[in-house]
Amino acid sequence: MPYLDLVWIYTVSKLSLELEEAFRAAALRPTTQRYAVLEFLVRHPAHATAGDIFHAVNRSDPRASRATVYNSLRSLARAGLVREVFSDGKAARFDASLHRHHHFLCEQCGAVEDVAWFDLPAGAGRTALRGRAVRNYEILFRGICRNCRP
Ligand SMILES: [Zn+2]
Ligand SMILES: [Zn+2]
Incomplete structure (x- = not known):
């Protein structure tokens, strides 16, 4: 085989x-x-x-x-x-x-791509999130994808 x-x-x-x-x-x-x-x-x-x-x-x-x-x-x-x-x-x-990851949205062609998982540095957003219990998070990056870049 x-x-x-x-x-x-x-x-x-x-x-x-x-x-x-x-x-x-x-x-x-x-x-x-x-x-x-x-x-x-x-x-x-x-x-x-x-x-x-x-x-x-x-x-x-x-x-x-x-x-x-x-x-x-x-x-x-x-x-x-x-x-x-x-x-x-x-x-x-x-x-x-099934697997945690972030996303990148191309504002030109609308493609949504996976971005490998990484943790935010400890304490990121602490001020804004005060008093809330965060269970999970993900980031949506926006911009121009590799295919659309001149
Ligand atoms: Zn694009
Ligand atoms: Zn995804």
Whole structure:
């Protein structure tokens, strides 16, 4: 068996284990549609809209209706497995939230890119956040992406 096939099989089974574990940890029943939605978001980190997700899931399983896919997206979001990255008055963009990361929004082409996770220096924002218990945070950087820069 070629090496690449082995890597592929390993990656696929590792992903399915990771997804199963995520459902277990969130105490959410992994229905076929929920699984398909989460798997799509993990495999396509381009921050799809609900419409994109519906088209992709429906293409591989024509029985998946728009309502089922949207409901699955909502249940996944409620369970914390998926989150709305931002919407900016346009269609909301979604992301699987299995791994913490920040985002970069290109103000020219609208691309939303992942930015590797890093912690803020201790004490950052202490004045502004006084009295609030911070549970989590993420940063949305805005600017011009590599493709759009002259
Ligand atoms: Zn751009
Ligand atoms: Zn992301």
